[in-house]
Amino acid sequence: MRGQDGAVRTPDALHTAPRLVRRTWLLPSALVAELEPDAERSGRPPRRTARDWAVDFTCFLLAVVVGLVAAESLGTGEDLPRALLVTDQLLGVLSCAALWVRRRRPLGLAVAMVPVGFLSDTAGGACMVALFTLAVHRPFRYVAFVGGADLALIPLFFWLRPEPDLAYPAAVVFTVILTVAVIGWGMFVRSKRQLMLSLRDRARRAETEARLRAEQAQRLAREAIAREMHDVLAHRLTLLSVHAGALEFRPDAPREEIARAAGVIRESAHEALQDLREIIGVLRAGESDDGGRPQPTLGALDALVAESREAGLKVTLDQRVTDPGAVPASVGRTAYRIAQEGLTNARKHAPGAETEVTVAGGPGEGLTVVVRNAAPDGDVPPVPGSGQGLIGLTERATLTGGRLAHGPRDDGGFEVRGWLPWPGAAR
DSSP states (O other): OOOTTOOOOOTTOSSOOOOOOOOGGGSOHHHHHHHOTTOOOOSSOOOOOHHHHHHHHHHHHHHHHHHHHHHHHHHHHOOOOHHHHHHHHHHHHHHHHHGGGTTTOHHHHHHHHHHHHHHOSTTHHHHHHHHHHHHHHSOHHHHHHHHHHHHHHHHHHHHHSOOSSSOHHHHHHHHHHHHHHHHHHHHHHHHHHHHHHHHHHHHHHHHHHHHHHHHHHHHHHHHHHHHHHHHHHHHHHHHHHHHHHHHHHOTTSOHHHHHHHHHHHHHHHHHHHHHHHHHHHHOBTTBOOOSSSOOOOGGGHHHHHHHHHHTTOEEEEEEOOSOGGGSOHHHHHHHHHHHHHHHHHHHHHSTTOEEEEEEEEETTTEEEEEEEEOOOSSOOOOOTTTTHHHHHHHHHHHHTTOEEEEEEOTTSOEEEEEEEOOOOOOO
């Protein structure tokens, strides 16, 4: 089952995606060799699967039955020399035996069956199986060449060896229709296999593109962090360097100036560290929070839930933090963003589902934020570009010293769980 955000699962996801178990014994060996991404290409044909053995035996048995029926009609309906009857039956036996190599040599077998089918009536079933195999395993140009030769020889065959129970036109028309039907059936099977392979290729390309998008989102998040650090910290660190340099080159300065410079250095270092904590807490990939207004903290969670309720989301808030105002601003801001992203995803991917937001923790033990929603009532169309927000939140929580996990639940819902460090009170 897909995650509601459509993102690539991270190693710390709550649930790993189920592995696709292929029952290869139910598939043709040629298709299994194409579907296996890591299959070794040794140049030898793939080994038959259980399904191949069953199909090959059925085709062999069908060709034998058709050959026996044709041999019986030869003995009763046609006045042929015994040598010709023996040759006809011998070619029929050899043709049926040759069907066991039809997967390895489909073109060669089909070409060989053209003159054999013209000379032997008992090889008719084997000729049809060989023509079907050619249509399944080779492009249409080969099928057109061999099938055209078979169709061209049908009128001549019944002219030289008329069917005792059917008129000449009826026998020709029936055999032509049967040959065209066998070719069409084989081409249909080939098209189904090609469709499966094309879907496999599309799925692999989609997985590769999703992984590249996730890597790009992480790279953009890191670039945004680097830009923000440069913009915010460069001024304070430059000021600190200037005053430190003044103290280095003016050790004989008056005591008041030294004290004032030392105070500026201490204040600048403290503010730089505070800014660094703020940057790590508020940066988000592709989005800037510096809008000239106060940034939300954990105390604004009630307003966020109320806003989501007004938007039609069935959400319940379980606030277990006794004093949200005591939570550090950067930690509260990150917790707010986690809850905001979880509610946004629930509104987009599971509209109408019950959603629960739980916030718990305390100083020294950390702050835990959990957003879980039930499964949607019906099928929800995928939202383009989904999953980038959770990728940015994962990067953000990691940089604060916390962690973020997200993934589907056993009941079909989705859960986002974040843990953020909450330092204990200084002693």
